[in-house]
Amino acid sequence: MNYDYTVDADESNTIIFEAASPEKVALNIKIDDTTIKPFYSSEMSEEWKEFSVDVKLKKGKHTIQFVTSSNASVLYVTNVQIKQDIIESTHSQINILQSSIESKVSKNGIISSINQSSEKVSISANKINFNGLVTANNYFQILTDGSFVATYGTLGGWTVKDGIIKSNDQKLTLDPANDRIYFNDDDDDHITELSPDGTRTNYLTVDGGIVGGDAALLISAGSSSRIQFYDSFSDDGEDAIKLQGNLEVRGTKSRVARTENFSDRLLYCYETPTPMFGDLGCGKTNDRGIAIVDIDPEFSETINSGIEYQVFLQKEGDGDIWVAEKEESYFTVRGTPNLKFSWEVKCIQKSFEHLRLDEKEVQEAAQKDARDAQKDYNIIIDTIVEDYDKEMEELINESN
Known part of the structure; x- marks a missing residue:
């Protein structure tokens, strides 16, 4: 058994202890692996007996060693004391048995103990310090910076195995290697699968x-x-479903319309190769056969009237009319004086001028590029703001 202690200057110490050995085993007292004094078997007794050793030590750290003549020998040591004014006394007990080693140290009412056998080592103390890497069967490690790595075991309500974390009921699985979260049913099948891009959801109820x-x-x-x-x-039709993003439908898009004398009927959408908006109304030419139709200012802000748009006329009487001029904010109709007519205008939606019968895969790729660009932009902005905050904090600290 070893005891480490430090002296602050060259000094003389007296080591006092009590020992007993049923086998009357010989004992060597060593300081820093050097034998200071041997105690022969004839000096040992089955009863407790006090021994003392005088030593002169240099300034620094030293180790006291109690070494028996045989590892299988039984020796009991207790009440180990170091007599020196500047050295605080401690009380220790060492039991060296054939199958185990037991040691206990007490100081000011605080006790720590170590029990070691071929099967296990038990440590009991208010504070245990591990300096260096601690490894348990390659499944658990305490690193030198205080963090730990666990590849197998149970943590709270979770099981760690093969780099995957599962809840104890096996219903939830976290797979960091594949960036996936799985929700399992009773047959351990993945009923719902979540990924960072949201593309792997099996089904949701x-x-x-x-x-x-x-x-x-x-x-x-x-x-x-x-x-x-x-x-x-x-079911009063006053509520709304809002969708932000693109809506793609295979099949028809229809509205359910209620009728007074018939059942609910479906009315279908009018589709065009390019996203368009339309407006309609009626007018009348003046005595000179001219009518100016203004495009609704609110409607105008939803379209790109700077691009060629279409106007369709329907006369409501004898005579003739035609579109004489088209401007961004109005169009001019000429024809038979005082002739009533109906009109319809179709314009390309603002910000969607480039779309026309796009391939689905090409559009999805373009949308993904736009999302990625937005993410990169957000990262750049966040980094700039973070750097600015750090610089301001450093300037404030320097001024203080």
Whole structure:
């Protein structure tokens, strides 16, 4: 058994201890691996006996060693004391048995102990310091910076194995290697799979769920092969479903219209190769056969009237009319004086002038590039703001 202690100057110390050995084993007292004094077997006793050793030590750290003549010998040591005014006394007990080693140290009522056998080592103390790398069967490591690495085991309600973290009921799996979160059913099949880009969701069932506190979302996709969305369960037509982004539909897009004498009927959308908006109205030429039709200013802000737009006329009487002039804010109709007519204008939607019968894959790639560019822009802005905050903080600290 070893004891480490430090002296602040060259000095003389007296080491006092009590020992007992049923086998009367010989004992060597060493300081820093050098034998200071041997105690022969004839000096040992089965009863407790006090021994002392006088030593002269240089300034620095030293180690006291109690070494028996045989590792299998039984020796009991207790009440180890170092007599010196500047050295605080301690009380220790060492039991060296054939199958284990037991040591106990007490100081000011605080006790620490180490029990070691071939099967296990038990340590009991108010504070345990590990300096260096601690490894347990390559599954658990305490690193030198105080952090830890665990590749197998149980942590709270989670199981760690092969780099994957699972809840104890196996219903939730975190897979950092593939950037995935899995929700499993009772058969351990992935019923829902989440990824950073949101493209891997197997299926989702929401029954009467509440979103945002007021709106309700109900999804029904069973044997009917259809999905229905409701923002509430009212049926008065006053509620709204809002979608931010592109909507792509395979099949028809229709509105359900109620009739007084017939059942609900479907009215379908008018589709064009390029996204367009339309407006319509009626007018009348003056005595000179001229009518100027202004484009609604509010409607004008939703379209690009700087690009060629189309005007369709329908006369409502005898005579003739035609479109004589088209400007960004109005168009001019000429023809038979005092002739009533109806008109319709179709214009390309603002900011969508470049779209025409786009390939679906090409459009998705362009949208992804736009999203990535926005993310990069946000990162750059965040970095600039963070650097600015750091510089301002440094300037404030320097001024103080």
